[in-house]
Amino acid sequence: MGHCARSMALIAALALLGACAERKDGMQTVRDGLFYDGLAAFHEGFYPEAANRWERAARFGDAEAARNLGHLYRQGLGVEQDAAKARDLYQVAADAGVISAQYNLGMLYLKGGNTLPPDRTLGLHWLGKAAAAGLPPAKVELERQTAEPAPAPAPVAAEPAVPKDVAVPVEVVPPFIDPPAVAKVQIGSYRVLADAEKDWLRLRPKGLEREIISVRMGERGTWHRLLAVGSPEAVEAYCQEAARHKIGCWPGKRN
Known part of the structure; x- marks a missing residue:
């Protein structure tokens, strides 16, 4: 093909x-x-x-x-x-x-x-x-x-040079909407995956998505890091709420 x-x-x-x-x-x-x-x-x-x-x-x-x-x-x-x-x-x-x-x-x-x-x-x-x-x-x-009027077709003949003392307007093109900033915060680390999933269902941080990263810790076995992912504003709001309730909030690197 x-x-x-x-x-x-x-x-x-x-x-x-x-x-x-x-x-x-x-x-x-x-x-x-x-x-x-x-x-x-x-x-x-x-x-x-x-x-x-x-x-x-x-x-x-x-x-x-x-x-x-x-x-x-x-x-x-x-x-x-x-x-x-x-x-x-x-x-x-x-x-x-x-x-x-x-x-x-x-x-x-x-x-x-x-x-x-x-x-x-x-x-x-x-x-x-x-x-x-x-x-x-x-x-x-x-x-x-x-x-603004619709732009006219480009002329075939070359345009005359603009005198040096005449200001040429610069068109300001509005930006496209690109991907937003994203931040991550760790809620906790769990020996049992089901415990991480239960904590997420219990907390349900507003405006944030769940991410679970499983990490092999040698003799300690596999541990599961529960993170919340979203806008920096949503992460900040969660951390403020977490501080009041004395629950996990370990901000990671903002991307």
Whole structure:
């Protein structure tokens, strides 16, 4: 199978998986693990590893992982830069209802890329969907775009040089929405895996996802570290609550 055929097969598979509304709990755990591993790798600068994890998560139907993989293809981080493939991945996430992906898709269509010509009509369409869903950057950019006349086609003849005493306006291009910061905090270390799982169900930290890392400790056997993963703000809120109740909170390295 050629490269193009494989690429189309991947995108088709992602589209089908991203549209699934019902997810089994076991698979959700797998998706979450791959997603947060990729996020940590991204913030550490290990872009090929982030791409590997997010591609696997996206194949399992994680729409946000598909969006983040689109970021990597758009910027050429850890993968060969390919704006058309970034467009396809953003499309998967946007169709699954990820609002930030709708905004990113709109911005990509407006700007174009190395393998994707600009398309103002589609760009405004997806910006409009993100703005209607209440995303502030989409609202701002949509207002800016609709307040300005559509850009005229580039002239064939060379433009005259701009006099040195004339200021040339610099266009400020709004940023894309890239992966957020992520932080981890260790809740505790357990000899029995079931005890770690029970503690998580008991605590259920708001806005945080579970991560359990099993570590072989030589003669002491295998111990299981229970961590909570999420935004630095959510981790900080958990640690403040943990301090009041005198329970575990050991912040790890912020990625």
